[in-house]
Amino acid sequence: MKKKIRMRVNGKKVGVEVPTNRLLIDCLRYDLGLTGTKEGCSVGVCGACTVLMDGEMISSCLALAVFADGHEITTVEGLAKKGELHPVQKSFIQYGGFQCGICTPGQVVAAKALLDEIPKPSEAQIKDWMMGNLCRCTGYYKIIESIQKAHQFAK
């Protein structure tokens, strides 16, 4: 049982035929080759698979690919514009917001959604927003600092 879906992924129109039981994360990774998005817990808890649907963050491991039909998806690959990294990516590099890197695509995408809503978030706002993105390396201090200072890289 297959279904043809049309969506916009990182600004580009995409048409793809998927089995109805395809998850969005598998569609992104295996059908479209966008392997930046990672699968961690597979039950919507860890945040590694965070992508944006119409600007709002969701767990791509819990969404069926058919949910994206007619919608706009943003993955970590879509943050850089014309070869230039997004301010939040620059800030993660500058302030050491990652160690092993497996949670980083989800962290960066979630942080982008936060900064779109609140350009200069407080530490409490960052902690509240990023609560669902787990990191086993950094102890979160560097992630919080990176997000707090991301506005420095905005033009």
Place this chain on the structure above:
Amino acid sequence: MIPFEYRTPRSIKEVHQELKRFGTDAKLIAGGTALVIMMKQRLVRPSSLISLRMVRGLNGIAEKDGALRIGGLATHREVETSPLVRRRVPLLAETYRHVATIRVRNMATVGGGLAHADPNQDPPPTLMVLGATVKASSAGGSRVIPLEEFFTDYYETVLKPDEIITELFVPRLPPNSGGAFVKFLPRTADDYATVSAAAVVTLDQARKVFTDVRIALGSVGTTPIRAREAEAALRGQRVKSEGLREAAEKVKQAVDPVSDFRGSAAYKKEMAAVFVRRALEMALDDLSQKSKAGRDSKAPRRRKK
């Protein structure tokens, strides 16, 4: 996940037609946060999914006859952030804010959450003490069901296989009332509660006597539970802290928790009494803060005159 047929009806009428066509092997899906996990784990294996995502008329939050009318497809995040909900029934926005993480709240729908009927969920105790009702629609017509009578067992409700939740109605608090929801989270902030408690208290004009009290708990039985004996112990009584403690003790008889990784049954029973007392105290605080805010907001208006 096993393969399945995926249907995308555009109207409630079409949903009913699909339900008739695919029968009890079909499952309705909206946000998918609960159902997709259950399908991944092969706890449910529907032969077809009928998506409510494209159905018109199930969205939105509005005010109708003094109550909030929340469409079944409204997300948890929409309830949490709606200026109307925050103004009219702040307790409801606050309760939905406690569900999981923003990512899940962006997907999970109000109707889907209620139909899922996991007794560990946050919204049901609050909705019960607020006197909320749901509207369910079938090909034969629709009916309004008090939340109080909605849940029957683990993941079981009074909904019939051909019924869908179209709306949730939440009345405003009566005058001289305060409300609170409190969630005991010994593990992580996005977890299900070990015990949760919601309370609404209504006092007389002089604010000395309880004229009405409503208490409900989550995570301590096969359904959310209304604590009627504890309520009765307070109704008509003067507001005193010993009274709150004694009433809260009575919830231990009403609850029937199971031991799991969030705590032993005995511990949850103890905590049920503790958190009901706290919910009652917070509901009284909510009322006294509101009356303070009410006095403050009147002051500038008087000056304008």
